[in-house]
Amino acid sequence: MSEYVNDFRRAGHEVVDWIADFLENTRDYPVLPKIKPGELIDALPRSGPEKGESFEAILADFRKLIVPAATLWNHPRFMAYFPSTSSTPAILGEMLAAALNTNAIHWKTSPASTELEQVSLSWLRQWMNLPDEFFGVIFDTASVSSMHAIAAARELADPEARENGARRDLVVYAADQAHSSIAKDAMALGIGRRNVRLIPSDAEFRMRPDALAAAIEQDLVAGRKPICVVATVGTTSTTSIDPVEAIAEIAERHGMWLHVDAAYAGAACIVPELRPLFAGIERADSLVVNAHKWLFTTMDLSAFFTRRPEVLRRAFSLVPEYLRTAKDPRAVNLMDYGVPLGRRFRSLKLWFVLRYFGREGLIEMLRSHVRWAQEFAAMVDADPRFERIAPAPLSVVCFRLKGSDQENQALLDRVTATGKFFLSHTVLNGRFVIRLAIGNIATTREDVAYAWELIRSI
Amino acid sequence: MSEYVNDFRRAGHEVVDWIADFLENTRDYPVLPKIKPGELIDALPRSGPEKGESFEAILADFRKLIVPAATLWNHPRFMAYFPSTSSTPAILGEMLAAALNTNAIHWKTSPASTELEQVSLSWLRQWMNLPDEFFGVIFDTASVSSMHAIAAARELADPEARENGARRDLVVYAADQAHSSIAKDAMALGIGRRNVRLIPSDAEFRMRPDALAAAIEQDLVAGRKPICVVATVGTTSTTSIDPVEAIAEIAERHGMWLHVDAAYAGAACIVPELRPLFAGIERADSLVVNAHKWLFTTMDLSAFFTRRPEVLRRAFSLVPEYLRTAKDPRAVNLMDYGVPLGRRFRSLKLWFVLRYFGREGLIEMLRSHVRWAQEFAAMVDADPRFERIAPAPLSVVCFRLKGSDQENQALLDRVTATGKFFLSHTVLNGRFVIRLAIGNIATTREDVAYAWELIRSI
Numbered sequence: 001m002s003e004y005v006n007d008f009r010r011a012g013h014e015v016v017d018w019i020a021d022f023l024e025n026t027r028d029y030p031v032l033p034k035i036k037p038g039e040l041i042d043a044l045p046r047s048g049p050e051k052g053e054s055f056e057a058i059l060a061d062f063r064k065l066i067v068p069a070a071t072l073w074n075h076p077r078f079m080a081y082f083p084s085t086s087s088t089p090a091i092l093g094e095m096l097a098a099a100l101n102t103n104a105i106h107w108k109t110s111p112a113s114t115e116l117e118q119v120s121l122s123w124l125r126q127w128m129n130l131p132d133e134f135f136g137v138i139f140d141t142a143s144v145s146s147m148h149a150i151a152a153a154r155e156l157a158d159p160e161a162r163e164n165g166a167r168r169d170l171v172v173y174a175a176d177q178a179h180s181s182i183a184k185d186a187m188a189l190g191i192g193r194r195n196v197r198l199i200p201s202d203a204e205f206r207m208r209p210d211a212l213a214a215a216i217e218q219d220l221v222a223g224r225k226p227i228c229v230v231a232t233v234g235t236t237s238t239t240s241i242d243p244v245e246a247i248a249e250i251a252e253r254h255g256m257w258l259h260v261d262a263a264y265a266g267a268a269c270i271v272p273e274l275r276p277l278f279a280g281i282e283r284a285d286s287l288v289v290n291a292h293k294w295l296f297t298t299m300d301l302s303a304f305f306t307r308r309p310e311v312l313r314r315a316f317s318l319v320p321e322y323l324r325t326a327k328d329p330r331a332v333n334l335m336d337y338g339v340p341l342g343r344r345f346r347s348l349k350l351w352f353v354l355r356y357f358g359r360e361g362l363i364e365m366l367r368s369h370v371r372w373a374q375e376f377a378a379m380v381d382a383d384p385r386f387e388r389i390a391p392a393p394l395s396v397v398c399f400r401l402k403g404s405d406q407e408n409q410a411l412l413d414r415v416t417a418t419g420k421f422f423l424s425h426t427v428l429n430g431r432f433v434i435r436l437a438i439g440n441i442a443t444t445r446e447d448v449a450y451a452w453e454l455i456r457s458i
Numbered sequence: 459m460s461e462y463v464n465d466f467r468r469a470g471h472e473v474v475d476w477i478a479d480f481l482e483n484t485r486d487y488p489v490l491p492k493i494k495p496g497e498l499i500d501a502l503p504r505s506g507p508e509k510g511e512s513f514e515a516i517l518a519d520f521r522k523l524i525v526p527a528a529t530l531w532n533h534p535r536f537m538a539y540f541p542s543t544s545s546t547p548a549i550l551g552e553m554l555a556a557a558l559n560t561n562a563i564h565w566k567t568s569p570a571s572t573e574l575e576q577v578s579l580s581w582l583r584q585w586m587n588l589p590d591e592f593f594g595v596i597f598d599t600a601s602v603s604s605m606h607a608i609a610a611a612r613e614l615a616d617p618e619a620r621e622n623g624a625r626r627d628l629v630v631y632a633a634d635q636a637h638s639s640i641a642k643d644a645m646a647l648g649i650g651r652r653n654v655r656l657i658p659s660d661a662e663f664r665m666r667p668d669a670l671a672a673a674i675e676q677d678l679v680a681g682r683k684p685i686c687v688v689a690t691v692g693t694t695s696t697t698s699i700d701p702v703e704a705i706a707e708i709a710e711r712h713g714m715w716l717h718v719d720a721a722y723a724g725a726a727c728i729v730p731e732l733r734p735l736f737a738g739i740e741r742a743d744s745l746v747v748n749a750h751k752w753l754f755t756t757m758d759l760s761a762f763f764t765r766r767p768e769v770l771r772r773a774f775s776l777v778p779e780y781l782r783t784a785k786d787p788r789a790v791n792l793m794d795y796g797v798p799l800g801r802r803f804r805s806l807k808l809w810f811v812l813r814y815f816g817r818e819g820l821i822e823m824l825r826s827h828v829r830w831a832q833e834f835a836a837m838v839d840a841d842p843r844f845e846r847i848a849p850a851p852l853s854v855v856c857f858r859l860k861g862s863d864q865e866n867q868a869l870l871d872r873v874t875a876t877g878k879f880f881l882s883h884t885v886l887n888g889r890f891v892i893r894l895a896i897g898n899i900a901t902t903r904e905d906v907a908y909a910w911e912l913i914r915s916i
Contacts, residue, residue, distance in 0.1 A: 002482065004481075004546060005478050005481050005482045005546070006478075007546065008474075008477070008478055008481065008546035008549070008550070009474065009475065009478040011546075011550055012474035012477065012478065012546075012549075012550065012553075013471055013474055015474075015550050015553050015554060016466075016467065016470035016471055016473075016474055016553075017467065018554075018557075019466070019470065019553065019554070019557040020463050020464075020466055020467040020470065022557055023463050023466065023557070024460065024463045032566075033569055033570070035569050036786075036788075037565060037569070037786045037787075037788035037789035038573070038788035038789075039569075039573075040569060040570060040573040040574065040577070041573045041576060041577055041788075044574075044577050046580075047581060047584055048581035048582075048584070048585060048812045048813065048816070048817060049812075049813055049816045049817070050816055050817050050818055051816040051817075051818055051819070052813070052814055052815045052816035052818070052819045053813045053814060053816065055547070055550070055814065057813075058547070058810055058813050058814060059550075062554060062806075066570050066574065066806070067558070067570075069569045069570035069573065070558050070560050070568060070569070070570035070571070071560060071566065071567050071568045071569065071570075072558065072560070073558070073559045073560050073561050073567075073568075074557065074558060074559040081563075081567070084559060084561065085559070086556050086557060086558075086559035088462065088463070088465065088466035088469075088470075089513070089516070090556065091466070091470075091553070091556045091557060092466070092469055092470065092473050092513070092517075094552055094553070094556040095470075095473050095474075095477065095549065095552070095553050095556070096473060096476075096477070096520060098544050098548065098549045098552040098553070098756045099476075099477040099480055099481070099532065099544060099549060100525070100528050100530065100531070100532060100544075101531045101532040101542060101543070101544035101756055101757055102528050102529060102530070102531050102757075103531050103542065103757055105539075107495060108490075108529065109529050109531075109539070110528060110529045110531075111491055111493050111495070111497075111498060111527045111528070111529065112491070112498060112524050112525075112527035112528035112529075113528070115496070115497075115498040115499045115527065116498065116502075116524065118499060119498075119499055119502050122504075123505060123506035124506075126505055126506070127506060140598050140798055140800070141798040141799055141800040141801075142799070142800070143797050143798050143799045143800070144602075144797055144798055147646075147797055151646060154648075161645075161648065161650065162645040162650065162651060163645075163650050163651050163652045164626065164650045164652055164653075165624060165626040165628070165648055165649050165650030165652075165653055166623060166624055166626075166648030166650075167626075168622065168623040168624075168625075168626075170623070180776055180777070180799075181797075181799055183776060184774065184776050184797060184799075185797065187619075187620040187621075187773070187774065187776070188605075188609060188646070188647065188774070188797050189646065189647065189648050190612075190619065190623055190624030190647050190648020190649065191623050191648065192619065192620065192621055192622045192623030192624075193620060193621050193776075194621045194622055194623075195622075195623055290800075292800070298556045298559055298802075299559055299560075299561055299800060299802035299803075300800055300802050315645070316642065316645065316646070318638055318641055318642050318645070318651075319638070328494075328495045329495075330494075330495035330496035330499075331495035331496075339601050339602055339605055339639075339642060339643065339646050340598055340599040340601050340602055341599055341600075341601045341638075341639055341642075342598070342599040342600075342601075342748075342750070342757060342758055343599075344756075344757035344758050345757075348520075348524070352516055354506045354507075355506065355507055355510070355511045355515075355516050356510055356511060356513065356516060357510045358506070358507045358508055358509040358510035358511065359506060359507070359508050359509075360508055360509055360510070361509070361510045
């Protein structure tokens with residue numbers, strides 16, 4: 001045993017130093033790898049080794065083959081999609097979670113992770129200024145969190161679904177700017193993509209409540225059963241914000257479940273002056289915010305909150321004999337709240353992040369990102385060759401060259417080809433649009449200014 | 459930036475030493491914590507800190523409050539459920555995955571993790587002696603893997619389901635010993651728990667093919683649509699092995715999807731003399747084996763293999779504009795194969811494990827676990843006060859005191875109350891049965907002998 005552990009001790013120290021050096025010098029690495037599909041596969045042996053290999057050999061290959069093939073999401077100049085950060089407290093939390101390797105199937109199988117999940121999500125909930133009755137549970141991704149929201153909505157509308165299967169007349173509503181995961185969730189749940197109504201949005205890419213109300217009326221007249229509205233706070237294309245208050249009004253009138261997808265923007269909810277953007281979310285039945293997006297937490301940690309945990313529980317509770325334990329009102333069994341039975345110790349890294357930065361530290365970082373995005377937007381506005389395509393309420397700016405889609409695509413390709421920045425695109429009103437998104441912990445004001453410099457010069 | 463990184467460097471080295479000490483001395487820690495529900499919640503502040511805290515303070519609380527509240531799944535005397543191991547190469551893999559924090563939504567967002575997922579699963583597939591055409595993809599848990607299997611079965615039987623919703627006449631079959639996740643998956647997918655037929659098993663807890671054939675006939679006569687059979691190789695209660703060949707025969711005859719749940723036992727498939735236990739799995743349409751169970755890989759890593767990736771892809775592919783990329787036949791987009799869109803770099807730890815131990819090293823460890831379980835079974839058989847309740851083909855032994863359920867429950871409670879071992883129970887033929895399961899990397903033959911010593915003396 002001892003040689004096995006000593007081997008780890010040596011390699012572990014080496015890995016910590018490698019990570020520290022990597023974090024210190026990330027800008028020296030290209031954000032996007034220069035690699036063709038299949039190249040890494042071809043560079044690796046077709047079969048695994050018969051005999052064990054040394055950490056030295058494995059780590060050498062990691063540096064030589066894996067890192068150069070990785071798109072570096074933890075890079076300060078990753079400004080595509082929604083940037084994310086694996087911050088240092090989160091990395092330490094992951095290390096210790098890996099060492100303990102607990103599995104919170106039910107309370108007894110891991111009191112520590114079961115209760116820390118409740119504690120850390122309760123801290124986050126308070127900072128987000130959400131009502132006390134919101135119960136938190138962690139899933140891997142927002143897609144899976146939203147799937148559980150829609151499943152709970154189904155349970156509420158049709159309690160027999162869990163036993164008899166889904167009715168084919170159930171309808172889910174989301175804006176045409178909602179994330180594609182809503183449609184995918186409906187496919188998985190047996191509701192069907194055709195039963196997801198994509199409600200038109202207004203000129204600023206926000207769901208139109210009048211169109212929502214009309215769509216619901218139409219379905220009711222046709223004898224269908226509206227069960228769920230998904231409002232997005234911070235859409236994936238433009239970070240537009242659906243009018244949650246007005247949507248909540250409609251959902252309540254029809255007894256429908258209101259799910260708020262704040263996977264990216266939810267982090268900003270803890271910033272006092274941004275909190276008004278989230279007006280109405282306290283009326284949601286459920287809400288998802290990904291700590292692994294803009295809350296400096298290592299992939300994956302999707303925080304799911306619901307005011308109606310008992311409905312989620314009814315949809316998913318199913319306890320076989322070999323997992324039966326004594327009942328205690330304070331012993332929460334997280335397996336009752338969703339599909340996954342095994343559950344790793346994800347809350348540890350979130351708890352480390354919340355403690356290491358504190359509320360003020362997190363607010364300060366988020367505030368900077370939003371400020372820099374506003375500065376970038378102002379620079380775009382000041383340049384007559386460019387135009388902005390959507391409001392930028394948070395840390396994402398959508399803009400384009402005044403020109404053809406081809407010219408914009410070419411501009412984006414040339415920026416990413418430098419290896420210095422990774423930006424992504426979207427399509428709005430049929431036109432190709434470039435997105436610049438800020439959110440990594442190591443990003444500086446200078447990085448953002450440099451991005452604009454590079455874009456202008458190309 | 460530099461102070462931020464230096465702070466990590468210092469704390470990181472401290473954490474590596476803590477982990478090494480913990481791994482060296484795990485037996486000094488109780489397997490099960492002495493803690494009451496709510497005790498950790500009460501010991502922690504009700505709100506998070508305003509200002510950031512030092513790693514020193516956070517790590518001190520980790521040691522003082524979190525570790526004593528944790529059920530130690532990484533403990534050599536954890537012999538409950540299915541033991542698991544976070545081995546040292548897996549921990550290093552997790553550390554580096556956390557540092558890179560890649561997110562393999564599609565190929566371009568992380569070529570390294572997309573391709574290493576294919577490579578590491580291909581190595582594992584070869585060692586398991588599965589046909590080349592099995593395509594591998596990683597999910598978090600077996601529950602989620604099996605959900606995707608049943609969703610693929612539905613896609614095959616009813617290609618309109620993804621658009622129009624699930625029909626209510628679809629039927630899934632599994633043995634009465636199958637894992638509860640199959641029923642839960644059917645609930646989630648909108649198939650309904652009532653449409654999962656639990657087929658009776660024989661005296662050795664294996665699905666009865668004649669009963670399966672009869673159930674299918676009955677459903678066909680009633681106008682229902684059988685879509686999927688789940689065969690279990692290594693059931694959760696007894697590790698019994700369903701007759702896969704005979705079940706495959708029936709599934710093929712009816713054009714049904716055959717899913718093999720080998721979440722625990724699949725690891726043993728790489729041991730040549732145990733491979734015959736898996737006869738017929740090459741005829742499966744899909745198969746799940748959890749590397750985080752008996753393959754020494756940190757939670758979570760559920761390896762899902764399917765011979766029909768195109769069906770899975772049809773069930774789940776849905777690509778929004780902001781994720782559209784150029785087409786390349788070698789660029790696999792893993793988001794197309796399931797519900798989760800985000801995808802952390804899980805394959806890195808598996809690749810580290812496969813390389814560090816090599817095929818021979820893994821075989822040797824698995825072989826030892828099976829041998830010690832056989833020795834334990836022989837000791838139980840030799841003691842007239844005890845009886846064994848099921849065959850022990852692998853590393854789990856089911857036994858009981860010849861006496862009442864209460865006496866057996868009391869025995870189990872007293873063993874676990876010592877804090878030295880964690881064993882679990884199940885119910886077979888209406889009787890309370892104790893399970894001893896071997897699978898942690900640090901478990902020794904002496905640990906197993908000591909467990910028997912303790913049980914006998916109590």
